[in-house]
Amino acid sequence: MADIFTLTNKTTGDSIDLNLREATAGPAALEISALYKEKGILAFDPGFVSTASCESAITYIDGDHGILRYRGYPIEQLAEKSNFLEVAYLLIHGELPSTEELSAFEEIIVHHTMIKETMRNLFDGFHYNAHPMSVMIGVVGSLSSFYHDSLDIHDPRHREISAHRMIAKMPTIAAACYKHSASEPIMYPQNNLDYCGNFLHMMFSTPCEPYVPDQIAIDALNLLFILHADHEQNASTSTVRLAGSSGANPFACIASGIASLWGPAHGGANEAVLTMLEEIGDVSNIDKYIARAKDKNDPFRLMGFGHRVYRNFDPRATIIRKMCHEVLDKLADGNNPMFELALKLEEVALKDEYFIQRKLYPNVDFYSGIIYRALNIPTDMFTVMFAIARTVGWVAHWSEMIADPQQRISRPRQLYTGARERNYVPIDKR
Numbered sequence: 001m002a003d004i005f006t007l008t009n010k011t012t013g014d015s016i017d018l019n020l021r022e023a024t025a026g027p028a029a030l031e032i033s034a035l036y037k038e039k040g041i042l043a044f045d046p047g048f049v050s051t052a053s054c055e056s057a058i059t060y061i062d063g064d065h066g067i068l069r070y071r072g073y074p075i076e077q078l079a080e081k082s083n084f085l086e087v088a089y090l091l092i093h094g095e096l097p098s099t100e101e102l103s104a105f106e107e108i109i110v111h112h113t114m115i116k117e118t119m120r121n122l123f124d125g126f127h128y129n130a131h132p133m134s135v136m137i138g139v140v141g142s143l144s145s146f147y148h149d150s151l152d153i154h155d156p157r158h159r160e161i162s163a164h165r166m167i168a169k170m171p172t173i174a175a176a177c178y179k180h181s182a183s184e185p186i187m188y189p190q191n192n193l194d195y196c197g198n199f200l201h202m203m204f205s206t207p208c209e210p211y212v213p214d215q216i217a218i219d220a221l222n223l224l225f226i227l228h229a230d231h232e233q234n235a236s237t238s239t240v241r242l243a244g245s246s247g248a249n250p251f252a253c254i255a256s257g258i259a260s261l262w263g264p265a266h267g268g269a270n271e272a273v274l275t276m277l278e279e280i281g282d283v284s285n286i287d288k289y290i291a292r293a294k295d296k297n298d299p300f301r302l303m304g305f306g307h308r309v310y311r312n313f314d315p316r317a318t319i320i321r322k323m324c325h326e327v328l329d330k331l332a333d334g335n336n337p338m339f340e341l342a343l344k345l346e347e348v349a350l351k352d353e354y355f356i357q358r359k360l361y362p363n364v365d366f367y368s369g370i371i372y373r374a375l376n377i378p379t380d381m382f383t384v385m386f387a388i389a390r391t392v393g394w395v396a397h398w399s400e401m402i403a404d405p406q407q408r409i410s411r412p413r414q415l416y417t418g419a420r421e422r423n424y425v426p427i428d429k430r
Contacts, residue, residue: 123176225389226389331374
């Protein structure tokens with residue numbers, strides 16, 4: 001039997017009993033739906049920092065202890081032993097695939113990577129210097145007009161087909177966004193390449209000469225995509241769920257998630273790291289900027305350090321740090337001052353008591369931005385890279401929500417603090 005909590009108004013003595021919902025891991029949740037129905041009172045929680053917006057079995061995060069698990073599997077194990085498409089299968093289906101299931105899944109994804117020729121023409125309608133994220137929002141949203149034959153969200157098979165299409169086509173669309181901004185020909189996918197190698201091919205190859213992706217680049221992307229595949233009920237995932245609750249088609253929902261991800265407080269964090277490094281400029285300036293970061297009256301902040309969810313350390317950063325150093329050792333120019341600056345800043349911050357006491361360790365955004373720069377991916381494509389990986393999580397959450405028989409349209413309430421009722425005054429008497 002569930003525990004019951006009694007809330008009592010100390011002024012009136014009025015009370016209400018609320019059921020406690022237990023979690024398989026992490027904090028329990030009070031069911032407060034009866035609070036308004038029975039007492040006419042709303043719960044007030046700006047930013048939903050203490051409110052469970054849904055019930056989910058996909059991802060678990062314990063920010064105090066640096067824990068991230070996909071379907072129960074620690075992110076450290078998946079990063080070491082798995083690959084991105086296997087993780088995608090896990091997030092969508094709930095279990096790790098057999099050899100045959102993974103092979104079939106990979107083949108399906110490979111054969112869905114192409115986009116319609118008429119869709120390729122859409123890119124010509126965008127301004128030559130449009131931000132790749134703005135292009136991606138428009139193109140992804142248009143997918144429903146190309147695949148309207150399988151948009152019955154209540155048909156499990158249609159949901160599965162839509163999930164396959166989104167995961168397969170997102171790298172193709174992302175690479176095409178870059179090619180458009182670079183005024184280069186959009187490249188077709190190659191079915192003989194793996195997921196990450198194919199993306200690099202579409203990004204950097206041209207019709208003029210062959211291109212062979214470096215294996216360390218493929219490995220780095222694979223790892224980053226695993227680490228970014230899902231992160232529970234973050235802003236963009238919640239946006240996808242909110243849009244999906246109305247019955248909107250999956251492509252429109254994913255486009256809404258991309259729009260939310262574009263915000264600098266969400267998906268733009270690794271871009272901010274590069275901007276910060278450019279502002280610092282040189283290793284000789286580190287001490288000055290470290291002092292500024294400690295000054296409460298100075299607006300300067302060290303970007304890529306600390307995390308809203310992880311109060312101890314970001315487990316993804318621990319994993320990606322080693323890969324970051326491997327990428328820099330192999331692919332980066334040894335005389336590149338940007339990378340020298342980043343590594344020195346990391347070294348100083350990890351030894352400084354101010355940052356150690358406040359647990360302001362480098363997070364995944366600090367290292368991912370450096371890796372993307374070393375792979376020659378333009379800064380305005382960083383959030384696009386995030387979107388490629390996070391599409392898997394969005395699709396998994398959307399599918400989970402639609403399949404829930406208790407699913408209802410999301411309708412947050414508000415605490416109204418505007419004017420009380422008043423009468424209209426004719427304009428000549430105001």
